[in-house]
Amino acid sequence: MSDVEKAKVAVVGASGYSGIELLRILLKHPGVDLTTVTSRQNAGKSLVEVLPQFKAYPGADGLKFTSPSVHELAKSGIEFAFLALPHGVAAEYAVPLFEAGVKVIDLSADFRLNEASVYREFYDKVHPAPALLKEAVYGLPEIRAKEIANARIVASPGCYPTSMLLPLIPLVRSGLIESNTIVVNSMSGVSGAGRSAAIPLLFAECNESVRPYGLPRHRHLSEVEQELTIAARKPVKITFIPHLVPITQGICTTIVAELAPRCTSMSQVEAVLEAVYRNAPFVRLLGNGGFPDTRHVRQTNFVDIGWHHDPRTKRLVLTSAEDNLWKGAAAQSVQSFNLMRRIDETTGLL
Known part of the structure; x- marks a missing residue:
């Protein structure tokens, strides 16, 4: 699949467990140009300094963690953003990125529910972006492949x-x-x-x-x-x-x-x-x-x-x-990414 056109991708929240597994997959994905990885805690440090397991991965040596600025992300030229952030925080990034034309794949719970009232009931807080719920597609690829392919924001299911x-x-x-x-x-x-x-x-x-x-x-x-x-x-x-x-x-x-x-x-x-x-x-x-x-x-x-x-x-x-971090999180979100790109859904995953 080396002839797959590369899309510019960011991983927001790249130092958590799901974020690390996303890096493991995306650094080797033939259709990904991983341009941005963010982490408040590790901003300014090189990726391989923080996560030395990726030292031999293509492109890893040139990456540095940056502070997750919404405005800088929106104007960075990325086409896709994976949000590996806690619920409540992810929506703060999803809304401006979505409005900037970036396709969003959210690994948190912020856009999985169709009703803001249910979110409030189960997550004990008012939904931060209820207007965007109708745009989001529940990202279970085996059940919603066509909807995912046409989506601009995908809510990746929980593990x-x-x-x-x-x-x-x-x-x-x-x-x-x-x-x-x-x-x-x-x-x-x-x-x-x-x-x-x-x-x-x-x-x-x-x-x-x-x-x-x-x-x-x-x-x-x-x-x-x-x-x-x-x-x-x-x-x-x-x-x-x-x-x-x-x-x-x-x-x-x-x-x-x-x-x-x-x-x-x-x-x-x-x-x-x-x-x-x-x-x-x-x-x-x-x-x-x-x-x-x-x-x-x-x-x-x-x-x-x-x-x-x-x-x-x-x-x-x-x-x-x-695997809760793969099929239950990172890998399943990449499967949705492949569907959104209209490439073989197994790309980078086998």
């Missing part, structure tokens, strides 16, 4: 929601499961909490320990229920229990739901999933009885999905695994 929505949307949409019976348990690596110093995330606190958190209403429920409601064409509410596990990165999700009366065999489940994901290069269906493993998706854009039927309880058990 947990990606692991839930890809197994669930086809089955909810087809009516094969009872949408009001969905219960989800997810386990995430510690990097999912971000790159910040906090006592509950210290090695001595997390190692050899597993704990639930974020109950009863994790923030990611808002986007999951929004997208499942769209798929089901009726309101959907689910139970979601996230857990912190002592690994660096990866998510393993188990979903339990009752089968609908119209689902009489597992061949129907398999047929629906195969039909939706037959041409999806990053969804690997492990089949009835398959068990995903985070080891097999680490530092990839793949999500592995398996399923099991419990005839005793008449419940379907769906399982998935992904």
Whole structure:
């Protein structure tokens, strides 16, 4: 793919975990001219001084972290901006960049929700740019490829929601499961909490320990229920229990739901999933009885999905695994970038 025309790209917030993985992908992406990387904390320092792992990457030696000035970014000539910033902060950059004609791919939660009122309910603050919500496309490439291709601002999904929505949307949409019976348990690596110093995330606190958190209403429920409601064409509410596990990165999700009366065999489940994901290069269906493993998706854009039927309880058990920093964040946003560029969606990701 060396003949792909390069687009000028900025990564805003490039020193967090998702930002670092974006750099890992974009520095080697044949369609990217990475011109700007920002970090308030590291402004003025060279990229390889702060992140020596990139020393041999093409173009890395010439890059310096800059202070994330909105006005300088808007007039820098960049065509795309990846925002790897906390929610609430990302919108401060998204609005002026969008108005300047820059295409924005936001990894925060600021533009994932269709309603500002839901944002306020789940994020405990007034939405900073409600007028832009109608412009944003929820960036789940396997479900919204055409919309993403035509978008000017893409809201990249959260890591947990990606692991839930890809197994669930086809089955909810087809009516094969009872949408009001969905219960989800997810386990995430510690990097999912971000790159910040906090006592509950210290090695001595997390190692050899597993704990639930974020109950009863994790923030990611808002986007999951929004997208499942769209798929089901009726309101959907689910139970979601996230857990912190002592690994660096990866998510393993188990979903339990009752089968609908119209689902009489597992061949129907398999047929629906195969039909939706037959041409999806990053969804690997492990089949009835398959068990995903985070080891097999680490530092990839793949999500592995398996399923099991419990005839005793008449419940379907769906399982998935992904890398929370790749398919759940950085790599999935690059997949959307590829769609927006009208190039092969696997470019730079395989």
